[in-house]
Every structure is written in structure tokens, then in C-alpha cells.
Amino acid sequence: MDLRTANMEKNWQLLAGGDRQGLYACFDLFYDDLFRLGVSLYRDVDLVQDAINELFLELWKIRERLGEVRNIQQYVITIYKRVLYKSRHVRQEFASLDECIEMPQSSYEEALIAIQTDERRKALLQQALQQLSERQRQMVQMRYYEGRGFREIAETTGLTERTVYNTLHNALQALRKGMERVE
Known part of the structure; x- marks a missing residue:
């Protein structure tokens, strides 16, 4: 055996x-x-x-x-x-016949490439997240991982809603730049 x-x-x-x-x-x-x-x-x-x-x-x-x-x-x-x-x-x-759209079938290799690409993007996102300030990471966590609203984040952090919005906006811009730079 x-x-x-x-x-x-x-x-x-x-x-x-x-x-x-x-x-x-x-x-x-x-x-x-x-x-x-x-x-x-x-x-x-x-x-x-x-x-x-x-x-x-x-x-x-x-x-x-x-x-x-x-x-x-x-x-x-x-x-x-x-x-x-x-x-x-x-x-x-x-799936109704009217809504069913014929999608080209991908090969096993294409499926593996898609999975590997997705894993690479996740790793790149983790790297980009590490480049953010602690406050930006905290707000990204609350907004996008925990699903909290701007008002709730503001109440939790003691900041104004406008500050939360601006901080998240800047964090997202930094994440986009970090992802573009690496890819």
C-alpha cells in the first residue's frame, strides 16, 4: 500500500x-x-x-x-x-432559454490561468493594502469587509462623515495606483 x-x-x-x-x-x-x-x-x-x-x-x-x-x-x-x-x-x-447566453467554453488550461490570475490579483491587493496608512486600512476594513456605512464608520472612529468619505476616497486611489503599478 x-x-x-x-x-x-x-x-x-x-x-x-x-x-x-x-x-x-x-x-x-x-x-x-x-x-x-x-x-x-x-x-x-x-x-x-x-x-x-x-x-x-x-x-x-x-x-x-x-x-x-x-x-x-x-x-x-x-x-x-x-x-x-x-x-x-x-x-x-x-436559467430560462431567453436569458441563457452562449458563452464560449474555456479549456482546462484557461480555467487554471484564470484561477492563478485571480490569486495573483489577491496577492497584489494585499500588498497594496499594506501600503495604506493604519487609518485608511481600518476604514477600508470597516467599509468593504464589514459592510458598514459612512455614518457608522464616523460614529465608531469619532470623525466626520466627510472625513471618512475623503479618507476612503484617497485609500481607493492609492489602491488603484498600487495595483496598476505592479500589474
Whole structure:
């Protein structure tokens, strides 16, 4: 038995026993293979990622029965295909024919490039955020991560709404410049 299989069986038993760390470890073990399979079948990255999450939610719900599984990998793939198929049909039911726009299908490589580009942008944004002053970061956090309004930010910080607005405006300009400079 190879190391990957032994690791899979160990974490599967943890999952079956109700251990969340086993669930997370199984997620890490299976994610790449499931992603490749899903993209090769449907070429819809969002659908594939949602189906993987749905699969592991399903596994968590039925964890008491997982100890009986003999071929773990085949079991996971079978459930995953069912979840993918069901998810795809649910999406199609909600999209009316009039609203459905034919989008060009991207290849697996294009999907990976898009994901890597998104990760790069996130990293660039984190770098740009570090260049802001502490006050600017605090206000960006409150406004865009916590969803607070200008009045609420003003009350929390003891500043006027106009000062909050100006500070956020300057912070956004600095973020745009930081993102443009690096890209």
C-alpha cells in the first residue's frame, strides 16, 4: 500500500468517526483530482468548485456510514459525479432559454490561468493594502469587509462623515495606483 492510499484510509476513518480534521484532510487529498475531473466533464469552474463543496457537505452528513466503504476513491468519484450532474441540472432549471447566453467554453488550461490570475490579483491587493496608512486600512476594513456605512464608520472612529468619505476616497486611489503599478 502506497503512502497516499494509507493517508487516504487514515483520514477517511477519521472522517467516518466525525473528526473534522479528517474531513479537511480528505478534502485536500481529493480536491485536485476532483477539480480536473469536473472541468474535463463540464468546463464550468464555478459549477465544479460548488459541486466539490457540496460533495464534502454530503460526506459529512452521511459520515456514520462511511466506515463500510471499501474502495474510497471510487466511492468519492461516484458521489461527485452524481452531485455534479444534479448541480448542473438545477442550474439549467433556473436559467430560462431567453436569458441563457452562449458563452464560449474555456479549456482546462484557461480555467487554471484564470484561477492563478485571480490569486495573483489577491496577492497584489494585499500588498497594496499594506501600503495604506493604519487609518485608511481600518476604514477600508470597516467599509468593504464589514459592510458598514459612512455614518457608522464616523460614529465608531469619532470623525466626520466627510472625513471618512475623503479618507476612503484617497485609500481607493492609492489602491488603484498600487495595483496598476505592479500589474
